[in-house]
Amino acid sequence: MVNKEEKQLDIPEGEFLAAREDVVKKVLEQQPADEILYDLAELFKVFGDSTRIKILYSLFETELCVYDIARLLNLSQSSVSHQLRILKTSKLVKFRREGKSVFYSLDDEHVREIISMGMEHVEE
Amino acid sequence: MVNKEEKQLDIPEGEFLAAREDVVKKVLEQQPADEILYDLAELFKVFGDSTRIKILYSLFETELCVYDIARLLNLSQSSVSHQLRILKTSKLVKFRREGKSVFYSLDDEHVREIISMGMEHVEE
DNA sequence: TATACATATGTTCATCTGTTCATATGTATA
């Protein structure tokens, strides 16, 4: 598609350049709005931390309270709480209070799907 | 440190605790190895930057050379090259040299799928 | 080989992020 052989001077360089220009323009048009791409990056950023990944994975099959997550993953209560806050803000987990405990669970089927997709890539 | 709640003696706290213990154990067993979860986080970390997301998105439909990516996204050549290196290392893009130019393209169908999944979440 | 072009890489620096510690808030029960 982008032809480099069109280099020798006897070939119309102008057209070649125009062709690349077209490709660039077309790609630019298909690109989603900056704001959306920014949000998308922000979303992946949330998945991009092993502590948060572990927490999310822990919630794959069952809801868990903060204390149990901390115990399970050998993390401090504070650390877990901070990370859950981030996951909550990103709408990846939801929670319900039961007595003194707060139980967290996955908020969205996408979470499972996104992680599974990533897994496939990693496991190769 | 672990059993904070075995306090009221008249209720069969032991069974309750054992039940939670079981859940925690089961979750822990289902959890993939730390190393894999770490790699998974690393993978998502790569997606977690808007520059890299833009680059990947640009490559959705066509291969592009470094210079065109830079021009397209209004980035410095250096910046693009650095980011492409990261994408290359993560096996998200591949490249081929053609004369003085290097053309990059998506290396993996997973890339498209992962980004699309993320998009669905973001676009809600 | 000398030159120009395209890309890659090393370094520096400002900023961002995750953890820890201390403390506050919320909840249940004596």
Add this chain to the structure above:
DNA sequence: TATACATATGAACAGATGAACATATGTATA
């Protein structure tokens, strides 16, 4: 209400990260 437990939050600090600049490497052609 006083106490203990469970969770949340604020502040500070160390380590990570991305951008920019300068420079090196790779390639084609005169």
